[in-house]
Amino acid sequence: xxxxxxxxxxxxxxxxxxxxxxxxxxxxxxxxxxxxxxxxxxxxxxxxxxxxxxxxxxxxxxxxxxxxxxxxxxxxxxxxxxxxxxxxxxxxxxxxxxxxxxxxxxxxx
Amino acid sequence: xxxxxxxxxxxxxxxxxxxxxxxxxxxxxxxxxxxxxxxxxxxxxxxxxxxxxxxxxxxxxxxxxxxxxxxxxxxxxxxxxxxxxxxxxxxxxxxxxxxxxxxxxxxxxxxxxxxxxxxxxx
Numbered sequence: 001x002x003x004x005x006x007x008x009x010x011x012x013x014x015x016x017x018x019x020x021x022x023x024x025x026x027x028x029x030x031x032x033x034x035x036x037x038x039x040x041x042x043x044x045x046x047x048x049x050x051x052x053x054x055x056x057x058x059x060x061x062x063x064x065x066x067x068x069x070x071x072x073x074x075x076x077x078x079x080x081x082x083x084x085x086x087x088x089x090x091x092x093x094x095x096x097x098x099x100x101x102x103x104x105x106x107x108x109x
Numbered sequence: 110x111x112x113x114x115x116x117x118x119x120x121x122x123x124x125x126x127x128x129x130x131x132x133x134x135x136x137x138x139x140x141x142x143x144x145x146x147x148x149x150x151x152x153x154x155x156x157x158x159x160x161x162x163x164x165x166x167x168x169x170x171x172x173x174x175x176x177x178x179x180x181x182x183x184x185x186x187x188x189x190x191x192x193x194x195x196x197x198x199x200x201x202x203x204x205x206x207x208x209x210x211x212x213x214x215x216x217x218x219x220x221x222x223x224x225x226x227x228x229x230x231x
Contacts, residue, residue, distance in 0.1 A: 003155070036217040038156075045205060045224055046156065051217035089156050093216040096169050098146070098158040 004029065004090055004101035011107040017078040020104045022090030023071060030071035034093035037066060037075045040103075041086045049088075050075060082108050111135035113145075113206050113222035120228050121196050127227060131189040131206030135220075138184050139164055144209035145189040146218065147180065149202040157202075162189055163211060198229045 005023040012018040022035065029035055033053045038046035048057050050066035053073065063078045073092070077084055085108040090101040117129035129147070136143055146161040160180040161169045170178050179192045189206060203224040210219055 032216075033214070034216040038218070040156075045221040046207075046218070047221075048217060048219050051219075052215060057219065091156075091158075091218070097172060098161070098169075098216075100148075100156040100158055103155040 002099065004092060004099050006088075006090060006101040006104045008102070009105045009107065011109055012077075012080045013109045014080050014082065016080050017076060018080060018106065020075045020077075020088055020090075020106070022073040022075070022092075022101050024073070024092055024094075024099065025071055028092040028094035028099050029068065029073050031095075032093050033068065035066065035068060035073040036091045037064075038089045038091065039084075039086045040089065046089060077106070080108050084108055111208060111220045113208060113220060115204060115206050115222045115225040117204075117225055117227065119226060120230065122231050123197055123229060125196050127191075127193045127196050127200070129191045129193075129204055129206075129225065129227075131191070131222060133187050133189070133206075133208065136208065138162075138182055138187070138189070141165075142210055142212050142215070144211050145182070146207050146209050147189075147191045148205045148207060148218075149200075150205070150224075151199075151202040154202075159193075159204075160191060161209060196229045200227070201229045202227060 037050040040046045054066040113133040144163040147159040162180045205224045207218040207221040
């Protein structure tokens with residue numbers, strides 16, 4: 001399986017919105033609505049933020065939303081807050097395999 | 110509540126075999142839809158999926174590492190074991206185990222262990 005493609009970094013000011021893209025292929029992102037997104041703060045384990053493309057687990061702020069178009073999934077964070085500064089990873093089911101993205105570092109200016 | 114905890118050696122020598130154990134609670138790996146997976150993260154780098162075992166004892170491996178990996182479960186002990194042979198310094202990473210919810214329309218890692226750092230060095 002090949003890694004999904006994410007921008008290395010994105011940034012935004014408090015209160016703004018940002019979007020992180022995750023590009024895969026017709027074998028993973030494009031074939032299944034099974035993209036999930038994870039937030040990881042330094043030294044911590046990843047935390048599930050979005051699953052099945054656009055669903056939020058209980059306890060995750062509604063400022064986080066997910067979508068998909070073709071082979072590209074996206075994570076949007078609205079109303080940026082300082083605590084959102086972290087690394088974000090997308091993940092897709094790919095048949096008998098699983099692919100993660102290369103990760104995106106979000107900086108809140 | 111669901112918890113997972115990784116255990117194993119912090120240091121292994123090149124060419125040795127690494128054995129990691131994931132001990133979990135709060136769910137049964139014999140329940141349909143439950144899976145446990147291993148994911149690693151080299152220092153400063155991205156997450157990399159390694160292997161998965163499901164409730165039906167089906168096993169799946171990373172294409173690039175499948176010749177070196179073996180995953181197994183002991184349902185009675187609530188444990189999943191990962192072995193990785195022929196360790197190399199590039200395998201230095203934090204190794205996580207995580208629960209996966211898997212179904213016809215579901216596939217996501219909902220709970221993660223804290224991770225265990227494994228360093229490969231002579």
